[in-house]
Amino acid sequence: MSSANQSFLRIDWSRVERVFYMTAPAPCPYLPHRTERKLITALDYGDDDAFDQLSWSGFRRSHEIAYRPACPSCNACKSARIDVARHHPSRTQRKILRRNADLSRSVQAARCSSEHWALFDRYIRQRHGDSEMALMTPDDLRMMIEQSTVDSGLFEWRDAGGNLRACMLFDAMSDGFSAVYSFFDTDETRRSLGTFCILDAVCYLADLGLSKLYLGYWIEGSATMDYKNRFSGVEVHDKGQWLAVASLPSSS
Numbered sequence: 001m002s003s004a005n006q007s008f009l010r011i012d013w014s015r016v017e018r019v020f021y022m023t024a025p026a027p028c029p030y031l032p033h034r035t036e037r038k039l040i041t042a043l044d045y046g047d048d049d050a051f052d053q054l055s056w057s058g059f060r061r062s063h064e065i066a067y068r069p070a071c072p073s074c075n076a077c078k079s080a081r082i083d084v085a086r087h088h089p090s091r092t093q094r095k096i097l098r099r100n101a102d103l104s105r106s107v108q109a110a111r112c113s114s115e116h117w118a119l120f121d122r123y124i125r126q127r128h129g130d131s132e133m134a135l136m137t138p139d140d141l142r143m144m145i146e147q148s149t150v151d152s153g154l155f156e157w158r159d160a161g162g163n164l165r166a167c168m169l170f171d172a173m174s175d176g177f178s179a180v181y182s183f184f185d186t187d188e189t190r191r192s193l194g195t196f197c198i199l200d201a202v203c204y205l206a207d208l209g210l211s212k213l214y215l216g217y218w219i220e221g222s223a224t225m226d227y228k229n230r231f232s233g234v235e236v237h238d239k240g241q242w243l244a245v246a247s248l249p250s251s252s
Contacts, residue, residue: 018050022070030219031076039070043149051150052174055079058237060216061171061180063147069217078236080218082198084176084205086233093231096192097199103157103165105200110152112142115164123183144181145169152180155201157193166193168201176205176212198231218245 020041028034043051043064051061058079059066069077089097117138124133136144145154148171155168166184170177179201184193202213218228218236228234235242 025072028071028074031074034074034076035071037070037072038067040065040067045149048150048172048174051171055173055178055214057240061148061150061178063143064149075238076219077217078219078238079214080216080228080234080236081176081212081214081242082202082231083233083235084202084211084213087202088232089199090230090232093195093199096196097203100157100191100193100196100200102160103196104159105204106156106158107204108154108156110145110148110154110169112138112145114138116145116154116167117141119164119167119185120183123186126186155197155204157184157197157200165191166197168197170201173212173214176210176214177201178214179216194227195230202231 018041020039023038023040025035025037028036041054041059043054043061043066051066054066054068055061057068059068060079068079071077120136120141124131124136128134145152151172153170153172155166155170156164157166158164164185165188166182168182169180171180179198182194182197184197185191198213198215205211205213215228215234218234229245234245236245
């Protein structure tokens, strides 16, 4: 990383010195006419406690780093999670669960296959064809899935014929899972698979007695992020604490 584009802070994190870097200003990919900066730090292999602490403070993992928005004049991006005990599916969400009752869920090691690539490639081209992710190669997907310093895995959902319909890459935490990325069969529109993946992951966590599903960042006013607020029990990290969305102060 170029020192011209980075600044760093040394912070005592859980009594272990950790180096944080600030990225250079860049256009915000979610809200127009805004500038994005991120605070990032390297993750060490096997340091799951530090990953938990960072996640509880609003950080997310990408490959071997943790990052958190640190924009100079905006606090719109807030880390979101579902409190499993407070989650109650809506009538529409219960219908989605019933509609996908024929799918079987399995938990797999975080290993990328040609089957994963085929599903991911179709998903990206149909849902996010104008994004940078549309330029990803099979090697890029393999790195996204396999290059992790923490305990990661894959949810797979298959139909009765064994066809792969949806996947969710997740990181294991002491209190639940952090959903890194989901992709699914976009031809199966009636199934609402994006919503189903989250609902079924919450069901799995409830069965395990774990309490949180971390969803990444929720951005009020961003159409691509608004779906995260459609689940009951959603909390967001704001000013150092986790709050129910309804308890957030007005951003106006």
